[in-house]
Amino acid sequence: MSEQETIDFGYQQVPKSEKKNKVAEVFHSVANKYDVMNDLMSFGIHRLWKRFTIELSAARPGHKILDIAGGTGDLASAFANIVGDQGNVVLADINGSMLEVGRERMVDRGHTSNVDYIQANAEELPFPDNYFNCITIAFGLRNVTDKQKALESMFRVLKPGGRLLVLEFSKPTSQLLSKVYDEYSFKALPLMGKLVTDDADSYKYLAESIRMHPDQETLKAMMQKAGFDPVTYHNMTGGIVALHRGIKL
Amino acid sequence: MRTLKLAGIAAIETLVNQALKYDPVSKKRLENLQGQVFGFHFQQPDLDVYLMIETQQLRLMGQWDGDTQAEVSGLMKDFIQLASAEDKTQALMEFGLQVQGSTQSLSVLQSVMSSLNIDWEAAIADVTGDVPGHLIADGIRFLASSAQSIIGNLDRSSRNFIKEESGLFAHPVQAEEFSKKVADVRFQSDRLQARINKLKQQMEAIQQ
Numbered sequence: 001m002s003e004q005e006t007i008d009f010g011y012q013q014v015p016k017s018e019k020k021n022k023v024a025e026v027f028h029s030v031a032n033k034y035d036v037m038n039d040l041m042s043f044g045i046h047r048l049w050k051r052f053t054i055e056l057s058a059a060r061p062g063h064k065i066l067d068i069a070g071g072t073g074d075l076a077s078a079f080a081n082i083v084g085d086q087g088n089v090v091l092a093d094i095n096g097s098m099l100e101v102g103r104e105r106m107v108d109r110g111h112t113s114n115v116d117y118i119q120a121n122a123e124e125l126p127f128p129d130n131y132f133n134c135i136t137i138a139f140g141l142r143n144v145t146d147k148q149k150a151l152e153s154m155f156r157v158l159k160p161g162g163r164l165l166v167l168e169f170s171k172p173t174s175q176l177l178s179k180v181y182d183e184y185s186f187k188a189l190p191l192m193g194k195l196v197t198d199d200a201d202s203y204k205y206l207a208e209s210i211r212m213h214p215d216q217e218t219l220k221a222m223m224q225k226a227g228f229d230p231v232t233y234h235n236m237t238g239g240i241v242a243l244h245r246g247i248k249l
Numbered sequence: 250m251r252t253l254k255l256a257g258i259a260a261i262e263t264l265v266n267q268a269l270k271y272d273p274v275s276k277k278r279l280e281n282l283q284g285q286v287f288g289f290h291f292q293q294p295d296l297d298v299y300l301m302i303e304t305q306q307l308r309l310m311g312q313w314d315g316d317t318q319a320e321v322s323g324l325m326k327d328f329i330q331l332a333s334a335e336d337k338t339q340a341l342m343e344f345g346l347q348v349q350g351s352t353q354s355l356s357v358l359q360s361v362m363s364s365l366n367i368d369w370e371a372a373i374a375d376v377t378g379d380v381p382g383h384l385i386a387d388g389i390r391f392l393a394s395s396a397q398s399i400i401g402n403l404d405r406s407s408r409n410f411i412k413e414e415s416g417l418f419a420h421p422v423q424a425e426e427f428s429k430k431v432a433d434v435r436f437q438s439d440r441l442q443a444r445i446n447k448l449k450q451q452m453e454a455i456q457q
Contacts, residue, residue, distance in 0.1 A: 049252075081308070
């Protein structure tokens with residue numbers, strides 16, 4: 001098998017065609033406890049990272065918003081409140097289990113009229129060109145097999161003047177924080193995963209996939225290559241997470 | 250730093266939304282401002298906060314890229330004074346706060362926020378259940394009324410003690426009479442001094 005036909009799945013190299021299924025297995029396994037684990041792993045800070053994403057979205061009543069890899073709908077729920085009845089939020093996820101949990105959470109939060117759900121691959125978004133005012137993908141891009149293709153697909157469906165926000169784990173800016181973070185990721189996270197979801201492997205994958213994900217500057221360059229201009233990023237919590245914002249002119 | 254700021258703003262947002270939850274009238278009035286964003290730019294310390302009116306709640310944000318309905322900027326202490334002022338419109342002009350945009354929308358927002366009437370009994374009942382909530386609220390009302398009465402009595406008693414018992418303060422009539430007597434003495438002593446001076450001058454004239 002040639003190098004070009006394989007891709008990283010955490011620290012492993014797997015055939016490109018298999019990554020999607022392997023990622024799906026991970027999320028099928030953790031879907032029901034996803035919220036609990038997010039709060040535990042990040043000490044609740046993921047909610048603040050998502051708040052900042054909403055602040056930079058400039059979402060307004062009447063806007064059309066696409067939340068890719070929407071998980072349990074944290075961002076989609078906030079956007080549904082902002083865009084109101086004249087707007088529309090599409091919660092998309094490639095994983096059926098996550099989408100099902102997301103839909104249940106959205107209904108529990110009282111969002112029914114202005115939210116649609118779609119099981120879709122970020123690399124081939126099933127929407128017309130120039131359709132959305134804003135696209136967000138939070139903690140999802142690193143699981144996508146062909147990230148560049150996904151960014152290009154997002155660029156296509158975004159309206160001119162619209163913005164893409166990519167919230168993703170990144171590279172800590174301090175050496176000391178990086179060491180502490182490594183210890184935490186490779187020791188504490190799998191242990192938590194084992195205790196809460198009885199699945200240490202999925203959280204081992206989480207830690208590995210974060211390390212394999214492009215750093216701030218590389219992702220910025222990828223977004224520029226996809227056509228976004230300007231592209232800026234904001235480090236949060238010492239660079240553990242970065243929010244990239246790209247505008248489609 | 251950004252994470253801390255976000256946490257602070259999130260905490261305030263939760264408080265405000267909880268308060269609004271127990272004041273349906275104010276919440277209804279806010280519906281007229283739905284979709285509008287207001288910017289507040291504090292100085293000393295520097296802090297920008299944006300308030301967005303959503304369908305069911307308010308959203309506070311540390312930054313905002315879009316248009317705003319109105320923006321207010323000024324010193325933090327002036328904002329605090331404005332919050333406690335009775336006549337907000339007058340205070341807004343007096344404290345040197347700068348307003349840009351629609352003052353009418355800002356005035357509606359200000360009016361809603363200053364007339365918040367929170368149903369604390371409902372808030373307690375949500376946590377404890379209806380019957381215990383009512384009993385607790387009754388207890389709090391009784392304590393508050395007793396405390397108000399005690400404070401009122403204490404205030405009256407201390408005024409009486411200072412005026413009547415301690416003798417530290419004179420009655421205005423007494424003070425006026427005393428003041429008149431002092432003025433008389435001063436007038437008489439001035440006349441006496443004038444007579445002495447006149448006599449001195451006469452004696453000096455005789456000696457010469």
